[in-house]
Amino acid sequence: MSVILELRNLRKNYGALAVTDDVSLSVEAGELHAVIGPNGAGKTTLIHQISGLAPSDSGAILFDGQDVTHAPMHERVRAGLARSFQITSILPGFSARENVATAVQARSGSSFRFFGDPSRERALDDEAMEALATVGLTARADIVAGQLSHGEKRQLELAIALATRPKLLLLDEPLAGTGREESERVVETLQGLKNRYTIVLIEHDMEAVFALADRVSVLVYGRVIATGAPEVVRADAAVREAYLGEEAA
Amino acid sequence: MYTTLILVQTLNGLQFGIILFLIAAGLTLVFGVMDFINLAHGVQYMIGAYFAFAFTTWTGNFGLGLLLALPTALAFGLLLEALVFRHLYDKDHLEQVLATFGIILFLNQGVKVIWGSSPLFVPVPDFLQGSIVLFEGFFYPVYRLAIIGAGLAVAALLYVLVNYTRAGMLVRAGATNAKMVAALGVDIRRLFMIVFGFGAMLAGFAGAMVAPILSVEPGMGDNLLILAFVVIVIGGIGSIRGAFLAALIIGLVDTLGRTFAGDVLRLFLEPGAASTIGRAVAPMLIYILMAAVLFFRPAGLFPVKR
Amino acid sequence: MLDTASPAAKAPATATTPADAPAASAAPRPPLWRREALALALFAFFAVAPAIAQVGAEGYLLSLVIRAMIFAIAALSLDLILGYGALVSFGHAAFVGIGCYAVGILMAHAVPDIFVQLLVTLVASALFAFVTGAISLRTKGVYFIMITLAFGQMVYFLTTSLAPYGGDDGLTLPSRSTVLGTDVLENDTVFYYLVLACLVGVYALLRAIVGSRFGRVLRGTKENAVRMQAIGYDPYRYQLAAYVIAGMIAGLAGFLLANQLEFVSPAFISWQRSGELIIMVVLGGMGTLTGAIVGAMSFLFLEEILARITQDWKLIFGPLLVLVALFARGGILGFFRRAK
Numbered sequence: 001m002s003v004i005l006e007l008r009n010l011r012k013n014y015g016a017l018a019v020t021d022d023v024s025l026s027v028e029a030g031e032l033h034a035v036i037g038p039n040g041a042g043k044t045t046l047i048h049q050i051s052g053l054a055p056s057d058s059g060a061i062l063f064d065g066q067d068v069t070h071a072p073m074h075e076r077v078r079a080g081l082a083r084s085f086q087i088t089s090i091l092p093g094f095s096a097r098e099n100v101a102t103a104v105q106a107r108s109g110s111s112f113r114f115f116g117d118p119s120r121e122r123a124l125d126d127e128a129m130e131a132l133a134t135v136g137l138t139a140r141a142d143i144v145a146g147q148l149s150h151g152e153k154r155q156l157e158l159a160i161a162l163a164t165r166p167k168l169l170l171l172d173e174p175l176a177g178t179g180r181e182e183s184e185r186v187v188e189t190l191q192g193l194k195n196r197y198t199i200v201l202i203e204h205d206m207e208a209v210f211a212l213a214d215r216v217s218v219l220v221y222g223r224v225i226a227t228g229a230p231e232v233v234r235a236d237a238a239v240r241e242a243y244l245g246e247e248a249a
Numbered sequence: 250m251y252t253t254l255i256l257v258q259t260l261n262g263l264q265f266g267i268i269l270f271l272i273a274a275g276l277t278l279v280f281g282v283m284d285f286i287n288l289a290h291g292v293q294y295m296i297g298a299y300f301a302f303a304f305t306t307w308t309g310n311f312g313l314g315l316l317l318a319l320p321t322a323l324a325f326g327l328l329l330e331a332l333v334f335r336h337l338y339d340k341d342h343l344e345q346v347l348a349t350f351g352i353i354l355f356l357n358q359g360v361k362v363i364w365g366s367s368p369l370f371v372p373v374p375d376f377l378q379g380s381i382v383l384f385e386g387f388f389y390p391v392y393r394l395a396i397i398g399a400g401l402a403v404a405a406l407l408y409v410l411v412n413y414t415r416a417g418m419l420v421r422a423g424a425t426n427a428k429m430v431a432a433l434g435v436d437i438r439r440l441f442m443i444v445f446g447f448g449a450m451l452a453g454f455a456g457a458m459v460a461p462i463l464s465v466e467p468g469m470g471d472n473l474l475i476l477a478f479v480v481i482v483i484g485g486i487g488s489i490r491g492a493f494l495a496a497l498i499i500g501l502v503d504t505l506g507r508t509f510a511g512d513v514l515r516l517f518l519e520p521g522a523a524s525t526i527g528r529a530v531a532p533m534l535i536y537i538l539m540a541a542v543l544f545f546r547p548a549g550l551f552p553v554k555r
Numbered sequence: 556m557l558d559t560a561s562p563a564a565k566a567p568a569t570a571t572t573p574a575d576a577p578a579a580s581a582a583p584r585p586p587l588w589r590r591e592a593l594a595l596a597l598f599a600f601f602a603v604a605p606a607i608a609q610v611g612a613e614g615y616l617l618s619l620v621i622r623a624m625i626f627a628i629a630a631l632s633l634d635l636i637l638g639y640g641a642l643v644s645f646g647h648a649a650f651v652g653i654g655c656y657a658v659g660i661l662m663a664h665a666v667p668d669i670f671v672q673l674l675v676t677l678v679a680s681a682l683f684a685f686v687t688g689a690i691s692l693r694t695k696g697v698y699f700i701m702i703t704l705a706f707g708q709m710v711y712f713l714t715t716s717l718a719p720y721g722g723d724d725g726l727t728l729p730s731r732s733t734v735l736g737t738d739v740l741e742n743d744t745v746f747y748y749l750v751l752a753c754l755v756g757v758y759a760l761l762r763a764i765v766g767s768r769f770g771r772v773l774r775g776t777k778e779n780a781v782r783m784q785a786i787g788y789d790p791y792r793y794q795l796a797a798y799v800i801a802g803m804i805a806g807l808a809g810f811l812l813a814n815q816l817e818f819v820s821p822a823f824i825s826w827q828r829s830g831e832l833i834i835m836v837v838l839g840g841m842g843t844l845t846g847a848i849v850g851a852m853s854f855l856f857l858e859e860i861l862a863r864i865t866q867d868w869k870l871i872f873g874p875l876l877v878l879v880a881l882f883a884r885g886g887i888l889g890f891f892r893r894a895k
Binding site for chain 3: 051053072073074077078082083085089090091092093094098102103105106107109110111112113114115116117118160163164
Binding site: 286350361544 | 637643693694695697698701702704706708713716717718826827830834837841867868872875877880881884
């Protein structure tokens with residue numbers, strides 16, 4: 001298998017605090033790679049660095065053979081790196097359909113077109129509906145996104161990310177804040193996406209992760225302390241001490 | 250001769266900067282703590298000048314007039330706060346612009362109705378009349394020195410209030426994170442009211458102080474409002490220290506620029522062109538300065554940490 | 556921070572679907588004349604206004620309506636960046652001023668041709684918008700408001716120092732622009748319909764733009780700029796393009812204003828004028844385009860009516876603005892939409 005994303009000695013400090021401390025990690029094409037860690041481990045900062053929302057102090061990010069360490073976020077997205085946000089980030093005044101269609105539009109043709117109604121562009125609309133179908137939101141396509149339920153918004157965000165036709169999906173705690181039923185639906189969706197997309201899943205909820213992931217990396221205080229298959233990581237002594245032990249306590 | 254001119258204009262610039270600071274101090278707090286765009290801050294300066302005129306005429310004594318103008322300006326600020334501003338804190342910036350613009354129209358016209366539209370003059374108090382010799386051959390009006398002194402005293406007082414009192418601590422915390430302060434159980438509305446009233450009084454004080462050296466007229470606050478915005482943006486919104494330094498910089502740049510821009514350009518250009526361009530560039534200097542500051546430091550020179 | 560909950564954002568999304576879309580989609584959107592009923596009514600009013608004014612034989616009424624239409628054009632251009640792009644420009648009068656002075660200066664140099672003047676107006680305002688926009692758009696929120704104010708003030712002070720062109724006092728034009736060497740614009744009726752044609756054209760252009768792919772990106776950026784970046788857009792480029800378009804249209808308004816008054820002055824560029832443009836847009840209801848026209852009309856007509864009642868009309872007008880800010884969320888259009 002080929003490596004699609006590689007982090008080399010990535011660092012990020014906030015003042016004296018090392019939030020990302022010499023992180024090296026490689027993600028292989030086709031796998032679902034989970035990054036877990038206790039609160040404050042620096043998971044979200046790491047995903048911000050990978051996606052380009054936060055700059056890195058040093059180190060390198062290689063994506064699909066390109067060095068994207070200093071590329072702005074929109075260029076990384078165009079290279080195939082899509083992400084979701086822990087705090088749902090959608091266009092609340094747009095309908096669900098238009099949210100997704102806007103993402104499709106970003107990679108199909110120029111957006112410096114000042115005439116013509118894009119909602120009448122079949123190509124955009126069809127792809128948007130397809131992505132909405134993948135996450136099970138077909139029936140809610142014409143609802144204003146701001147009025148969707150929390151779980152539906154999370155699903156919509158996933159559809160938006162899929163609509164960018166990513167080579168890699170970065171998902172920032174897709175289960176955060178969802179109820180039991182909703183979280184089951186999200187896990188189901190993720191099961192469906194697995195094997196079709198390369199996914200980096202950042203998650204706090206470990207049980208869901210162990211069921212889904214091909215490989216797991218454990219982040220503690222900005223450092224990766226273990227990487228491997230779920231059962232290997234679960235058995236790792238350092239992990240048990242730093243993470244599981246803490247959880248159990 | 251030329252050195253004297255430079256010195257005089259430098260002092261004038263300082264004096265202007267001090268006045269700007271008195272106006273900007275309240276504006277930066279209202280803006281920083283309440284996230285409130287108050288275009289009507291300039292008319293509060295104007296109101297202060299009119300109060301000073303009215304009370305000085307009534308009592309026949311500028312000192313007494315000033316003493317009465319201050320609490321009146323405070324009361325007026327609190328009245329406006331209760332009537333209008335209080336209901337705007339939760340609105341977005343554009344609605345604040347709309348409402349405070351309406352207040353400008355109203356008050357500019359209001360003073361016209363009460364006091365007429367022609368400029369009014371307040372005599373310089375007797376004991377501050379005339380000029381003193383700072384050193385040989387160098388005279389400077391006593392009253393302007395008094396403004397500088399009074400302004401510095403107020404700046405010092407503000408410094409102490411903001412840094413060493415509980416209210417000041419809350420104001421500083423509020424400028425950083427108003428939600429957090431509210432979460433601590435502080436009555437944020439009362440804090441806002443105090444900050445607002447205090448800011449209005451400072452602006453009124455500035456207006457009262459300049460009444461004897463400028464003409465008191467409707468709309469006199471409109472351009473100073475914009476200058477005060479320039480000051481707080483350069484200084485960093487919410488920062489008293491930034492406002493103080495930026496006010497002095499703006500006061501000096503504007504005053505010296507208007508006097509010497511042509512002369513400086515004459516070093517590079519032929520005299521005719523130099524004075525034409527100098528006259529054109531001088532009033533733009535502070536805006537060029539502001540654009541440059543924002544270009545390189547988008548949050549001003551002394552950004553309040555958030 | 557700025558108007559996260561604008562009327563545009565609150566309005567139900569236009570359920571726009573191709574006619575042959577899947578059955579799950581909402582009803583097809585209403586026909587053009589119903590969607591644009593208000594705009595068409597306004598234009599119809601403008602079209603017949605000269606006839607009505609003739610009956611009253613009051614020439615000044617006509618010039619008031621012309622002024623309202625010109626400011627409607629300026630307000631429309633501001634609505635593109637303010638209402639749809641959430642970019643609060645506090646220096647928009649500078650573009651009007653550039654249009655004015657392009658006419659004034661060319662006139663002073665005996666170049667009265669309308670096409671040359673228009674070309675210079677559009678190029679100059681586009682250039683100014685491009686340069687100042689490229690700098691201003693690096694800042695956000697309140698700082699954007701202030702830096703646009705700074706650029707506006709620079710133009711203001713520049714014009715006050717243009718001694719050969721009247722400086723502070725302004726410049727009286729020898730005539731209106733000429734069309735192919737004729738003075739046809741001296742005819743007030745012809746000029747009136749030229750302005751109306753510009754207004755309709757600008758409205759149609761902006762309506763197309765906000766509904767286009769470009770407009771979608773602009774609106775999306777207003778909704779959530781980070782989200783737009785995260786699907787592959789660079790908001791800066793689109794905002795800058797919108798800023799340039801808005802600047803050019805405001806320049807056109809300045810061109811018309813100079814021609815109407817046959818006079819240009821730095822007073823057209825002061826910060827209060829920029830403030831008034833914002834107020835027209837907010838007053839009418841931002842992010843709707845029609846609101847900008849309604850706002851400009853309300854502002855100027857109200858001013859005129861109140862001024863006839865009392866010379867202290869600002870004592871009434873000021874508090875009215877306060878009341879609108881306090882109670883009429885979404886401006887006049889928003890008020891009526893809720894009342895329905």
